[in-house]
Amino acid sequence: MAGKLKLATVWLGGCSGCHMSLLDLDTWLIDLAALADLVYSPIADQKHFPDGVDLSLVEGAVANEEHLALAQEVRHKSRVLVAMGDCAVTGNVTALRNQLGAPDRLLQQIYVEHGDARGVLPAAPGIIPRLLDRVVPLHAVVPVDHYLPGCPPAAPQIRALLEALLSGAPPPAGGRFG
Amino acid sequence: MAARTLTIDGQLVSARAGETILEAARDAGIAIPTLCHLEGLSAVGACRLCLVEVVGSSRLLPACLTPVSEGMEVRTASERLQANRRALVELLFAERNHVCAVCVASGNCELQNLAVQVGMTHVRYAYLTPQCSVDISHPQFGIDHNRCVLCTRCVRACDEVEGVHTWDVAGRGVNARVITDLGLPWGEATSCTSCGKCLLACPTGAIFRRGTSVAELERDPRRIAVIVASRQERW
Numbered sequence: 536m537a538g539k540l541k542l543a544t545v546w547l548g549g550c551s552g553c554h555m556s557l558l559d560l561d562t563w564l565i566d567l568a569a570l571a572d573l574v575y576s577p578i579a580d581q582k583h584f585p586d587g588v589d590l591s592l593v594e595g596a597v598a599n600e601e602h603l604a605l606a607q608e609v610r611h612k613s614r615v616l617v618a619m620g621d622c623a624v625t626g627n628v629t630a631l632r633n634q635l636g637a638p639d640r641l642l643q644q645i646y647v648e649h650g651d652a653r654g655v656l657p658a659a660p661g662i663i664p665r666l667l668d669r670v671v672p673l674h675a676v677v678p679v680d681h682y683l684p685g686c687p688p689a690a691p692q693i694r695a696l697l698e699a700l701l702s703g704a705p706p707p708a709g710g711r712f713g
Numbered sequence: 714m715a716a717r718t719l720t721i722d723g724q725l726v727s728a729r730a731g732e733t734i735l736e737a738a739r740d741a742g743i744a745i746p747t748l749c750h751l752e753g754l755s756a757v758g759a760c761r762l763c764l765v766e767v768v769g770s771s772r773l774l775p776a777c778l779t780p781v782s783e784g785m786e787v788r789t790a791s792e793r794l795q796a797n798r799r800a801l802v803e804l805l806f807a808e809r810n811h812v813c814a815v816c817v818a819s820g821n822c823e824l825q826n827l828a829v830q831v832g833m834t835h836v837r838y839a840y841l842t843p844q845c846s847v848d849i850s851h852p853q854f855g856i857d858h859n860r861c862v863l864c865t866r867c868v869r870a871c872d873e874v875e876g877v878h879t880w881d882v883a884g885r886g887v888n889a890r891v892i893t894d895l896g897l898p899w900g901e902a903t904s905c906t907s908c909g910k911c912l913l914a915c916p917t918g919a920i921f922r923r924g925t926s927v928a929e930l931e932r933d934p935r936r937i938a939v940i941v942a943s944r945q946e947r948w
Binding site for chain 2: 618621624625626627628630631633634635669672674675679681682684686709710711712713
């Protein structure tokens with residue numbers, strides 16, 4: 536299968552609804568498998584992001600240090616990067632916490648003040664990534680090539696974008712924002 | 714009535730004296746994006762989306778407030794204007810919390826439509842994410858300041874069409890807020906007649922009918938013009 540394109544999908548700070556929408560493409564996923572190999576994805580068993588990816592779809596906002604590092608790695612190793620869904624495009628629901636101030640205060644409220652009697656702050660360096668001060672959209676940390684809005688984007692929108700980009704055409708214009 | 718002939722985007726257009734560039738352009742089928750403008754209400758030139766280039770003027774002029782004149786040459790869609798409009802819409806999105814996914818007006822929102830109209834794909838500016846209040850003290854309606862763009866269409870609809878002036882604007886710059894009865898909670902604003910014209914006029918999900926959930930808000934701002942027109946003298 537030489538010449539097959541390498542496709543990746545990435546899940547940052549989002550609800551996985553965009554990936555559910557991708558799975559809503561049902562039988563077209565079989566056609567997609569003929570066009571591209573899924574080399575990294577939350578729905579594929581691959582631990583490390585590979586080199587030389589042709590197209591990466593990124594769901595979710597950048598909310599913690601792991602997201603930030605992964606976003607940078609994905610950008611570095613991908614030819615074309617798409618912000619998929621409102622969280623990646625605007626921050627959306629993931630960014631609602633920005634109105635409430637620094638994450639330390641939020642964690643204190645949620646885990647200690649409103650937690651059970653033995654509530655402690657979650658802390659496990661190297662295992663639980665630290666929250667960033669502010670949740671930001673993908674383009675705030677790495678250059679993004681295309682934007683696919685929607686919460687989630689409808690399956691036909693994802694298909695139209697994939698069909699265009701995998702054939703080297705520009706993505707379809709129009710639609711709606713948010 | 715005296716006629717004026719002008720050029721808009723290279724097209725020869727005939728307009729009545731006293732008409733604005735916006736009216737003349739729309740009559741000629743040339744679309745200029747607007748947000749604070751609503752037919753039936755006075756024009757205020759607040760949103761700056763309808764700014765156009767007029768040959769001979771070094772400044773950009775608001776089409777909704779600038780009267781046509783004989784021989785005027787207007788450009789409505791130069792690269793500079795398009796870049797300005799995209800930046801303006803991005804700044805509107807950045808200033809408050811326009812989270813479409815959890816907004817009553819999603820799918821029936823002039824701000825969302827404007828984003829598509831001006832070719833905005835994302836917001837290049839840092840979001841301000843201010844803490845804004847939601848007032849649901851009125852038994853029928855609510856105001857969510859997270860979604861307000863300060864177009865003042867509610868203020869003008871209440872003042873000019875209902876004749877009440879419950880709404881006004883307090884504060885300056887990014888701290889400006891629309892208020893009811895000098896800053897009382899809406900439910901305590903005794904001047905409010907609960908007519909709902911502010912709801913009709915609002916371009917976003919800022920003013921909503923209570924009980925409306927995400928993407929459920931339906932309202933037609935053109936009904937303001939219908940009300941105004943039906944009050945005109947008929948003979």
